[in-house]
Amino acid sequence: MARTPQTSIFDYVIVGAGAAGCILANRLSEDRRNSVLLIEAGGPDTSLMHLVPKGFYFTLTNPKYAKTFATVAFPDGHVEQLPRGRVIGGSTTINGMVWNRGWAPYYDGWEAAGNAGWNWKRFLDAFRKIERHQLGASEVRGGSGAVDIEIAGPREEACDALIASFERNGVGYAEDMNGSGVERASYVASNTRKGTRMSASRAYLRSARRRKNLTVVSHTEAERLVLDGTRVTGVHCRRTGGGTVTYTARREVLVCGGAFDSPLLLERSGIGNPEVLEKAGVLVRVPSPRVGQNFKEHRGILLQFRLSGVKGYNAEASSTPRYLWTGLKYLLSRSGMIAHGGYAVSAIYKSDPASEHPDTQCFFTPISTSAVNPMSGRMVVDKHPGAKYVALPMYPTSQGSLHITGPGLDDVPRLEPNFLSTEEDRQMLVKALRKAREVVATEPFAKYVVEELQPGPQVAEDEEIIEYGINHGNAGAHGLGTCAMGPDPEDVVDSSLRVRGTEGLRVVDASVFRDQPSGNNNAPTMALAWIAADIILEQQV
Ligand SMILES: Cc1cc2nc3c(=O)[nH]c(=O)nc-3n(C[C@H](O)[C@H](O)[C@H](O)COP(=O)(O)OP(=O)(O)OC[C@H]3O[C@@H](n4cnc5c(N)ncnc54)[C@H](O)[C@@H]3O)c2cc1C
Structure with a gap:
């Protein structure tokens, strides 16, 4: 005190x-x-x-x-x-x-x-x-x-697949996301010490x-x-x-x-x-x-996907007994998905090959929460495998x-x-969402994707993306x-x-x-x- x-x-x-x-x-x-x-x-x-x-x-x-x-x-x-x-x-x-x-x-x-x-x-x-x-x-x-920096882990199939899809799009894997200024995809660096x-x-x-x-x-x-x-x-x-x-x-x-x-x-x-x-x-x-x-x-856009053929993290948190078991495992070993922060994978890349430098970041985690508990207001983890991918322009x-x-x-x-009050930001958002969809549609990640839950395929035209970004986008x-x-x-x-x-x-x-x-x-x-x-x-x- x-x-x-x-x-x-x-x-x-x-x-x-x-x-x-x-x-x-x-x-x-x-x-x-x-x-x-x-x-x-x-x-x-x-x-x-x-x-x-x-x-x-x-x-x-x-x-x-x-x-x-x-x-x-x-x-x-x-x-x-x-x-x-x-x-x-x-x-x-x-x-x-x-x-x-x-x-x-x-x-x-x-x-x-x-x-x-x-x-x-x-x-x-x-x-x-x-x-x-x-x-x-x-x-x-x-x-x-004084600040411990740890790399998120352990490695996970959906995360590895997304990193491989980035690689096929010209965004190379980097062990340290802060190690350079070039396009790169990495497991996230978090300020954690032994999972705390x-x-x-x-x-x-x-x-x-x-x-x-x-x-x-x-x-x-x-x-x-x-x-x-x-x-x-x-x-x-x-x-x-x-x-x-x-x-x-x-x-x-x-x-x-x-x-x-x-x-x-x-x-x-x-x-x-x-x-x-x-x-x-x-x-x-x-x-x-x-x-x-x-x-x-x-201001970016959160995409959520329903996946199949991969475990992801949903299975560890989609019911109370599973959640408790995951919590107990964490308490005993300080490991697992609870042991790192909000996201497992980060990528920093050009939303458009014509960009002079990387301008967009992706935060990805193999968790999806496509519903909200009406009583608590908290997000509910889906029963099926899923993933979140936040596409965020970096320089508004x-x-x-x-x-x-x-x-x-x-x-x-x-x-x-x-x-998104400048035309530059609006156009960046459109490019960022299109690029995210391109990466996700690339193998090997593509084979796990059943559907895009959010924003959904109906948000497709430039004006629809901008309107969605303004009213339903993600503030970083x-x-x-x-x-x-x-x-x-x-x-x-x-x-x-x-x-x-x-x-x-x-x-x-x-x-x-x-x-x-x-x-x-x-x-x-x-x-x-x-x-x-x-x-x-x-x-x-
Ligand atoms: C939900 C969330 C998630 C985030 N995730 C990340 C992330 O993953 N990575 C990242 O890099 N950044 C993240 N950020 C941003 C990051 O935490 C902030 O940029 C950073 O903490 C800013 O530091 P600061 O010292 O400016 O303010 P803060 O860390 O916000 O500290 C300000 C402090 O001042 C106190 N204070 C304010 N007014 C008064 C007053 N009048 N009198 C007394 N005390 C006062 C507040 O209570 C607070 O404790 C996140 C922020 C939030 C809110």
Whole structure:
């Protein structure tokens, strides 16, 4: 449990114990002269399900551990709830654990766009310090970091067949999905240790919490930053169950609330677009027009197939006795399909031979859930063999926004994801779905396919695919960009992650990426926080 702080004054106050916050808390408190406070809105990550890789199917729908952000209505009238972790470890405690580091030229492009020092060399160095890779250390992998990386397994017939079908489509097999930037199909790399989840909290917070100079308070939500003119001096928080508390930062406040919550905290504090703030009844303290803008999230399509002639994973989970047996086997051996994250196979490839570089990712697992339990709202595993294949374009250009609608924590924000609002994204989606169908129709995988359950053959014409993608597509859970870094005076943070127009305030989390490094952004965010710690320590006076 969290200790009650003996003081309310610290050198550094970090808001949010997620991917970024856990790393920062660890690295800044390594120097015993720094007193560090880490504030987390959610509670502890002590459930057994926080250790079991596939446990996230339960935790991500549990309001005790996750918060959802409702979108505005889609064209067909439905509303989507996008989840984020609200627990120690943040979204890394409830995520799919795919360890996808992103594409080297993306990072170099970040520097070329005017963000000095943010390049692949620096990210690779951070990744190598963070990783303890099952395949061992090499020029492109780390071998002695705190985050174990394991390759999903054991090998499975449907997975092997899909990889072979990719090979016949010119996408070669690679043992390490992060080992190169070329087209490749692999068993997924997951941040797991011996079949248990390796969240940011487990990797970086557990050991650091023994340090006397690090204090962690959970069930405490930052309501607004305390400003003295334009200098941020502390954080005013609300405690779950009642009461408020204000913490003072002698040096800096580091906002690590994630791409959804960080812009909202800035706006509640009067840092944002004056029009948005005035409409929400918040006094403008520091105009910053791009806070909450540039929300980027990729939108793909989930395909599901009915298979035959192959076992897949459905047989291990399609009835209560089987499910219990699979669970028992996992408890005894920490192996089997429960021991790795959301997906078993990843492929990164060109949706079109004319593409200049790989632009699409596939996540595949031999599980199908073509129904939902009306009582629990949970997906039901099919009785017959089946598979899921998510086809996700990796570099969306559509931009959405996320803003406050009132001054308080309880005012529901307005999230406009604007999925597939550019023609480029729409055409990419069409290509991504067609390519997925092409791969699946290639032997040896093709011989197992009985039918496409979802979206189904009736979604065939370009316009049908686009309409389906907008209204029924899959958001990757990789939203970012809402406090994007850039050289322009209107960009929210500068290349030291300082919030422009303020002193004593930085944002360090997924919100500062302008674009997606390549889909999944947990590994990139952890590396970003590692680099941020170097910058903060270098600049410490
Ligand atoms: C369901 C799901 C599946 C995912 N799967 C993958 C995957 O397989 N691979 C991958 O690479 N990425 C995945 N991601 C994305 C990845 O987990 C995130 O990109 C990453 O965790 C972002 O880190 P962050 O530090 O920016 O934010 P988070 O990890 O979300 O941490 C933010 C923390 O701040 C806390 N917080 C927010 N506001 C406040 C406040 N006002 N006061 C106090 N605390 C606050 C939150 O409670 C949370 O703990 C997934 C995400 C989700 C939600």
